[in-house]
Amino acid sequence: MAVKNFVVGLFDEEAVLFPAVKKVRTAGYKLHDVYTPFPIHGLDHAMGLRETSLHTAGFIYGITGTTTALSFMSWVFNVDWPLNIGGKPHFPLPAFIPITFELTVLFAAVGMVMTFCYLCQVMPGVKKHIFHPGQTDDKFVMVIELTEKTNAEEVKSFLASAGAHGINEQKAEAGWWFGRFDKDDEPYLRKVHTANA
Amino acid sequence: MKDQFVVPARLKKTSFVLMGVGLLTLLIGLIAFHGDNATRFWAGLLQNSSFFLLITLASTFFIAATTLAHGGWQIAFRRVPEAISMAVPVLSAILFVVVMILVFGGKEDIYHWVNAHHVAEDKVLTWKSAFLNKGFFTVATILTLGLWIFFTMKLRKMSIEEDGWDLRPETGRKLLWRNTVVCGGFLVVFTLSVGSTTPWVWLMSIDAHWFSTMYSWYTFASTWVSGLALIALFVVYLKKHGYLPFVNEEHLHDLGKFMFAFSIFWTYLWFSQYMLIWYANMPEETVYFQPRVWGEWRPIFFLNLLINFVTPLLFLMKRDTKRNYTAVVFIAIVIIFGHWLDFWQMVYPGTVKHLVFPWYEFGLGLGFVGLIIFLVSNQLTKAALVPKNHPYLKESIVHHT
Numbered sequence: 001m002a003v004k005n006f007v008v009g010l011f012d013e014e015a016v017l018f019p020a021v022k023k024v025r026t027a028g029y030k031l032h033d034v035y036t037p038f039p040i041h042g043l044d045h046a047m048g049l050r051e052t053s054l055h056t057a058g059f060i061y062g063i064t065g066t067t068t069a070l071s072f073m074s075w076v077f078n079v080d081w082p083l084n085i086g087g088k089p090h091f092p093l094p095a096f097i098p099i100t101f102e103l104t105v106l107f108a109a110v111g112m113v114m115t116f117c118y119l120c121q122v123m124p125g126v127k128k129h130i131f132h133p134g135q136t137d138d139k140f141v142m143v144i145e146l147t148e149k150t151n152a153e154e155v156k157s158f159l160a161s162a163g164a165h166g167i168n169e170q171k172a173e174a175g176w177w178f179g180r181f182d183k184d185d186e187p188y189l190r191k192v193h194t195a196n197a
Numbered sequence: 198m199k200d201q202f203v204v205p206a207r208l209k210k211t212s213f214v215l216m217g218v219g220l221l222t223l224l225i226g227l228i229a230f231h232g233d234n235a236t237r238f239w240a241g242l243l244q245n246s247s248f249f250l251l252i253t254l255a256s257t258f259f260i261a262a263t264t265l266a267h268g269g270w271q272i273a274f275r276r277v278p279e280a281i282s283m284a285v286p287v288l289s290a291i292l293f294v295v296v297m298i299l300v301f302g303g304k305e306d307i308y309h310w311v312n313a314h315h316v317a318e319d320k321v322l323t324w325k326s327a328f329l330n331k332g333f334f335t336v337a338t339i340l341t342l343g344l345w346i347f348f349t350m351k352l353r354k355m356s357i358e359e360d361g362w363d364l365r366p367e368t369g370r371k372l373l374w375r376n377t378v379v380c381g382g383f384l385v386v387f388t389l390s391v392g393s394t395t396p397w398v399w400l401m402s403i404d405a406h407w408f409s410t411m412y413s414w415y416t417f418a419s420t421w422v423s424g425l426a427l428i429a430l431f432v433v434y435l436k437k438h439g440y441l442p443f444v445n446e447e448h449l450h451d452l453g454k455f456m457f458a459f460s461i462f463w464t465y466l467w468f469s470q471y472m473l474i475w476y477a478n479m480p481e482e483t484v485y486f487q488p489r490v491w492g493e494w495r496p497i498f499f500l501n502l503l504i505n506f507v508t509p510l511l512f513l514m515k516r517d518t519k520r521n522y523t524a525v526v527f528i529a530i531v532i533i534f535g536h537w538l539d540f541w542q543m544v545y546p547g548t549v550k551h552l553v554f555p556w557y558e559f560g561l562g563l564g565f566v567g568l569i570i571f572l573v574s575n576q577l578t579k580a581a582l583v584p585k586n587h588p589y590l591k592e593s594i595v596h597h598t
Contacts, residue, residue: 042597094472
């Protein structure tokens with residue numbers, strides 16, 4: 001990932017945040033993310049995020065589990081070590097179904113959790129830059145990324161007019177890195193500084 | 198806002214045509230199947246009357262279950278399952294006449310336990326006769342039908358009465374409380390009837406030597422998922438004709454999820470019944486699956502799984518299909534047909550024995566469909582389509598999945 005420049009604004013209320021998100025999009029600024037203390041219905045739509053593909057991934061993990069279970073059991077009982085178990089056929093499909101079901105669920109569940117963690121960039125032992133500590137408490141934090149075309153002062157006055165307060169500029173790592181939130185207070189990366197915070 | 202349903206002439210005509218087809222098929226059946234062939238005449242009636250009665254009763258179950266769960270999302274179309282459930286009294290009457298003729302008319306090719314000599318010579322049936330006898334059958338049938346009709350009518354009456362109440366917190370609490378009490382009562386009756394005894398006496402007793410503890414749950418799952426499909430069909434019909442202003446894709450999505458989930462639930466119960474019998478491999482249990490898996494009914498056995506499990510699973514898996522009106526109508530019709538076929542393969546191998554092309558059964562089924570359309574569309578005109586004093590109405594309007 002890369003170190004980028006951001007303008008950060010705080011909001012106190014959902015009712016102010018929603019129109020502000022819409023205004024940011026119509027004004028054409030690059031919305032990095034909106035951090036909220038609790039999940040907000042409809043915010044993903046307002047931010048213009050696309051529908052997640054997590055369920056497609058889940059389907060693929062699921063059929064991988066189905067295939068693994070069926071092919072492995074068939075191989076074991078027919079090719080590798082055929083056994084006569086109570087006179088049952090060597091390919092007893094009904095007996096395989098519960099295990100196939102379980103492995104489908106296991107693959108889909110574990111795969112989806114890991115994919116979710118990857119997509120959201122959360123994992124034990126990794127750290128992300130926190131733009132404002134209040135984002136897990138009582139503040140809605142909107143982060144706008146500065147590109148070559150955007151002027152920081154202009155974005156700040158825009159955020160102020162949209163109802164934000166505590167507006168500041170930050171230079172920070174956009175992605176995740178190995179580290180701990182309790183220990184590594186200073187990000188391992190290159191000088192992050194906050195201006196007029 | 199169109200809130201008062203008026204039966205369109207086309208719907209009325211469709212229902213009359215379908216009922217006509219049903220009656221005609223019944224008449225042809227009466228002529229075609231007599232003497233030794235009369236088995237098919239009665240088996241078709243038993244299959245259709247029990248299936249269609251139970252899928253309309255599923256609407257009462259829908260109301261009861263969602264009320265007890267304090268669900269709010271279904272209020273915008275709650276009048277639809279209410280209207281469907283009002284077909285229960287008429288269909289109960291039809292089923293009652295059919296099973297009483299079967300039992301007291303000595304139709305031992307359907308229920309062979311009705312023959313007293315046969316029972317006396319048969320050790321298994323003698324043991325079962327404490328339960329499987331004409332008296333118990335009649336009392337259980339009258340009791341369950343009576344209680345179903347009582348609770349269904351009661352719920353409908355209360356719901357219409359509540360339209361006249363004024364909207365205050367006290368009346369809202371009173372409304373919720375009395376609905377909860379009646380729905381709780383109904384669920385006890387439903388569990389003890391559809392969830393246990395009723396499918397044993399009406400359907401499982403066809404194969405009187407055989408038994409399966411999964412049978413009632415299996416029947417319940419079959420009729421419940423078809424009942425949900427029936428509700429979805431009526432909801433989409435009304436929506437497409439400009440009624441039900443508060444219903445949108447969000448509500449359809451939830452109905453779709455229900456149909457998806459309970460198709461899988463049906464398969465789970467199907468498998469639970471099949472696998473234990475397959476594993477234990479005891480002759481007195483496998484006798485049920487012998488004609489179905491290895492006999493003439495083999496294609497129907499696999500078709501049943503294909504229509505009722507694989508099709509809904511793959512079709513309803515995507516979010517978009519659950520939110521698309523046309524797609525939901527398609528899969529709802531597939532589900533109802535599939536479970537009708539399921540009832541067919543439950544009743545026929547034990548009675549008619551041979552695999553036949555089901556023109557007679559299908560014609561009767563169309564007749565029942567016409568009757569349900571006629572009764573339900575009439576009931577829909579009896580009250581406003583939105584229960585406007587229900588405290589959860591707002592929750593249903595802003596519903597968002």
